[in-house]
Amino acid sequence: xxxxxxxxxxxxxxxxxxxxxxxxxxxxxxxxxxxxxxxxxxxxxxxxxxxxxxxxxxxxxxxxxxxxxxxxxxxxxxxxxxxxxxxxxxxxxxxxxxxxxxxxxxxxxxxxxxxxxxxxxxxxxxxxxxxxxxxxxxxxxxxxxxxxxxxxxxxxxxxxxxxxxxxxxxxxxxxxxxxxxxxxxxxxxxxxxxxxxxxxxxxxxxxxxxxxxxxxxxxxxxxxxxxxxxxxxxxxxxxxxxxxxxxxxxxxxxxxxxxxxxxxxxxxxxxxxxxxxxxxxxxxxxxxxxxxxxxxxxxxxxxxxxxxxxxxxxxxxxxxxxxxxxxxxxxxxxxxxxxxxxxxxxxxxxxxxxxxxxxxxxxxxxxxxxxxxxxxxxxxxxxxxxxxxxxxxxxxxxxxxxxxxxxxxxxxxxxxxxxxxxxxxxxxxxxxxxxxxxxxxxxxxxxxxxxxxxxxxxxxxxxxxxxxxxxxxxxxxxxxxxxxxxxxxxxxxxxxxxxxxxxxxxxxxxxxxxxxxxxxxxxxxxxxxxxxxxxxxxxxxxxxxxxxxxxxxxxxxxxxxxxxxxxxxxxxxxxxxxxxxxxxxxxxxxxxx
Numbered sequence: 001x002x003x004x005x006x007x008x009x010x011x012x013x014x015x016x017x018x019x020x021x022x023x024x025x026x027x028x029x030x031x032x033x034x035x036x037x038x039x040x041x042x043x044x045x046x047x048x049x050x051x052x053x054x055x056x057x058x059x060x061x062x063x064x065x066x067x068x069x070x071x072x073x074x075x076x077x078x079x080x081x082x083x084x085x086x087x088x089x090x091x092x093x094x095x096x097x098x099x100x101x102x103x104x105x106x107x108x109x110x111x112x113x114x115x116x117x118x119x120x121x122x123x124x125x126x127x128x129x130x131x132x133x134x135x136x137x138x139x140x141x142x143x144x145x146x147x148x149x150x151x152x153x154x155x156x157x158x159x160x161x162x163x164x165x166x167x168x169x170x171x172x173x174x175x176x177x178x179x180x181x182x183x184x185x186x187x188x189x190x191x192x193x194x195x196x197x198x199x200x201x202x203x204x205x206x207x208x209x210x211x212x213x214x215x216x217x218x219x220x221x222x223x224x225x226x227x228x229x230x231x232x233x234x235x236x237x238x239x240x241x242x243x244x245x246x247x248x249x250x251x252x253x254x255x256x257x258x259x260x261x262x263x264x265x266x267x268x269x270x271x272x273x274x275x276x277x278x279x280x281x282x283x284x285x286x287x288x289x290x291x292x293x294x295x296x297x298x299x300x301x302x303x304x305x306x307x308x309x310x311x312x313x314x315x316x317x318x319x320x321x322x323x324x325x326x327x328x329x330x331x332x333x334x335x336x337x338x339x340x341x342x343x344x345x346x347x348x349x350x351x352x353x354x355x356x357x358x359x360x361x362x363x364x365x366x367x368x369x370x371x372x373x374x375x376x377x378x379x380x381x382x383x384x385x386x387x388x389x390x391x392x393x394x395x396x397x398x399x400x401x402x403x404x405x406x407x408x409x410x411x412x413x414x415x416x417x418x419x420x421x422x423x424x425x426x427x428x429x430x431x432x433x434x435x436x437x438x439x440x441x442x443x444x445x446x447x448x449x450x451x452x453x454x455x456x457x458x459x460x461x462x463x464x465x466x467x468x469x470x471x472x473x474x475x476x477x478x479x480x481x482x483x484x485x486x487x488x489x490x491x492x493x494x495x496x497x498x499x500x501x502x503x504x505x506x507x508x509x510x511x512x513x514x515x516x517x518x519x520x521x522x523x524x525x526x527x528x529x530x531x532x533x534x535x536x537x538x539x540x541x542x543x544x545x546x547x548x549x550x551x552x553x554x555x556x557x558x559x560x561x562x563x564x565x566x567x568x569x570x571x572x573x574x575x576x577x578x579x580x581x582x583x584x585x586x587x588x589x590x591x592x593x
Contacts, residue, residue, distance in 0.1 A: 016322050017143070017314070024144055027104070028097040032148060035093035039153035041086035047160025048079045050296035054168065058288035094148070098141040105137035109327060117334025118399040119360060127210035132327050139320035146317065150310045154303040161300040168293040207238040334401060340418030343425055346410035347375030348506040348537045350396060355405035357395060365391050366560040368405070378538040380548035382581060383557040389541045392557070393509045396539065398422055409507070427500040429532075431512035433492040435484035440469055440495065441476040443484075447499035455502060462531050463498035464524040465491070490521025497528045508533060510540040514547055522547075545585055554578060 025032060055072045110133065113120075121129075165173040211234050215222060222231055350373040358364035365388045373379045381389040394400050395407050398414050406413045414422055427447070435443050444456045456476070460466040468491055472478040484492040493513060500508065513529065514522045526547060533540075542548045549568045556563040556577040563577045571578040 016318055016325060017147070019325065020140055020143060020321055021147065024101050024104075024140065028100055031093040031097035031100075035090050035097065035148065036152050038086045038090035038093065039149070040156055042083055042090060042153055043156030043160050045079050045083035045086065046157045046299060047164050047296075049076075049083075050161055050164045050292055050299050051167075052076055052079065052292075053295040054286070054288035054292035056288070057291040058286055090153070094145055098145055101141045101144060102137045105140050105324060106133055109133045109137065109324070112328055112330070115332050115335075116330070117332070117401075118394070120330075120333045123360070125206070125210060127213050128206045130209050130213075131206045132323055136320045136324035136327070139317045140324060143314060143317035143321055146310060146313050150307055154306050157303045158300055158307065161296045161303075164296040165293055165300070168289045168296070172293065208235070208242065211235045211238055334398070336419055337416050340421070341412065341416050342421045343409055343412060343417055348425065349373065349375040349410055350507060350537060350539070351408040351411075352392070352395070353406045353408060355395065355402045355407065357391060357400065357402040359400075364403070364560065366395075366402070369560060369562070370405075371555060371562055371565075373537055373539055374553070375537050376535055377552035378533050378540060378548075378550075380551040380554045381539065381541045381557055382543070382545065382548065382554060382578065383563070385543075387557040388560040389557050390511055393428070393511055393539060393541060396507075396509060397426060397428060425505050426507050426509065427503045427505040428509045429493070429496045429500050429511070429513045433484065433489075433496040435480050435487070435492055435495065437480070437482050439474075439477050439479055440472075443480060443495055444498045444502055447502035448504070451502055456498075459498040459502040460495075462501050463494045463528040465494035465498050465528075468494075488521070490525065493521070493525050494528060497525065497532055501528075501532055506536055508536045508538045510538065510542075512541055512543065514542075514544065545582055556581070 052072065052075060055068075056076065059069045059072045113129065113133075162173065211231060215231055215235075222228060352366075352369050352371045355366050355369045356364050357366045365386075369388075369392075381392060383389060391400075395402060396414075398407070398419075401415060406415070408414070409417070409422075409425065436446065441453065441456055444459055445451050447459070448455075453476070457466065460469055460476075469475055469478070478486075480486055480492075480495075484495070487495070497513075510529070510533075514525050540548055540551065548554060552567065553565060554568060554571060555565040556571075558577060564571060568578075572582060
């Protein structure tokens with residue numbers, strides 16, 4: 001069973017390695033070709049150094065021949081100059097190619113994430129994604145560099161030095177090469193443990209990122225409930241786990257060095273002893289030939305040791321590269337139509353036609369729902385939490401696709417519509433406003449790229465945001481901090497409205513835009529919303545009924561169905577779900593007053 005498991009693992013690693021090399025080596029063929037040529041020069045000059053030891057030693061015994069000494073000295077100098085230049089070229093070319101591979105892989109990973117639907121992010125922890133985007137791209141570079149340097153520089157160097165050995169002392173060379181099979185056998189026994197530890201190390205690294213992200217995002221909760229010790233314990237556990245596994249991995253990787261040291265030391269010592277004892281008839285050799293042979297043996301030790309560690313290093317890198325390809329090959333949860341259409345010109349009526357939808361972990365929330373949002377009118381969705389109001393907005397934005405039925409804009413199924421065409425016709429303002437870590441100007445301009453500063457200022461004025469912006473030290477150039485950390489809830493909400501105003505799209509979706517605001521901020525936001533909704537197809541989700549009494553139509557959503565609909569006056573004329581909500585809410589307000 002273990003042999004079968006190991007065989008499957010080896011086959012999988014080979015396929016991953018082949019894909020990694022084929023996809024990246026072709027794209028970086030120029031720098032890698034330059035690096036390979038440079039490595040060939042490094043290998044040749046390394047072998048030349050060992051070969052020249054014969055002439056160096058023999059010329060020293062022939063001290064009277066000054067011309068020979070001068071020639072040998074010049075040759076040695078030229079060899080080292082060529083080796084130094086070639087090493088520089090190799091390092092620069094490999095670094096440029098490696099950095100390019102990292103950037104390409106990270107861009108590919110991020111593009112893949114952008115093409116995924118919201119459900120993918122709901123099911124995948126952000127710390128796990130962060131770890132994959134950063135670590136696996138670097139692993140791809142390391143694996144390729146390891147393969148190139150091992151396959152070219154170290155292999156050619158070893159071949160060159162072995163050639164020198166056989167040229168100088170053929171019989172002694174055969175004895176020296178006995179250590180090769182022994183080294184391969186020793187390294188092979190380490191690989192299975194390396195695979196297991198490498199997988200566990202990646203899991204522990206993701207746990208560290210998760211603790212840091214949760215601490216950063218939930219610092220108020222951590223401080224309020226005194227969770228510092230709990231979070232510190234989680235971090236300590238994750239860090240110690242990584243430390244422990246890295247130490248194990250280091251021991252396994254380092255085990256190849258003493259193995260090679262012992263074998264190489266035995267081989268070199270034996271060769272020196274045998275050559276000195278003339279057991280293989282080396283008495284006909286000059287001192288220079290013996291010195292050249294011993295030098296080649298000793299110089300071959302380093303590339304041989306690196307080659308013996310290649311498989312261990314590959315095992316570590318390929319575990320991460322496999323994760324990279326798994327993420328890149330992940331099926332897209334919300335693909336765009338192969339031949340996407342553009343929305344036709346029209347008044348922008350939004351229709352749900354027999355829509356059924358449920359999130360992956362729940363029963364259907366919307367059940368065969370049919371409703372119409374009239375063009376240019378404001379429709380309010382009210383009802384108890386969990387009824388499906390926000391889900392309707394998510395489907396209209398095409399953050400999810402219904403399991404059955406269709407969402408139509410002016411008669412066209414939005415699943416057939418290009419994302420660019422769909423999103424250009426939609427604006428959204430939510431309860432929890434998200435701002436990028438950028439300036440106020442940029443955050444508003446995200447509503448429409450390329451908008452002029454004057455257009456941004458006009459949008460800010462219409463959103464009742466201009467006055468508070470100008471009171472800030474740097475005005476529109478003020479940095480808002482991570483997710484608007486330096487602004488109040490009302491200020492962030494008005495910037496979100498300014499962003500939507502600047503977008504100027506015909507369909508507007510509002511999800512509890514005033515629920516978390518104080519009365520003064522709510523007044524300013526409501527005033528801005530009246531400007532924003534004018535003449536647009538607007539869907540607004542609200543729990544505060546006072547904010548939607550002016551809506552052209554109100555729909556009460558209960559258990560994924562429309563319980564009743566009409567304007568406020570009509571719905572309050574008789575007993576029904578809306579009248580019940582209205583009475584409860586305003587009765588509570590009267591008691592509170």
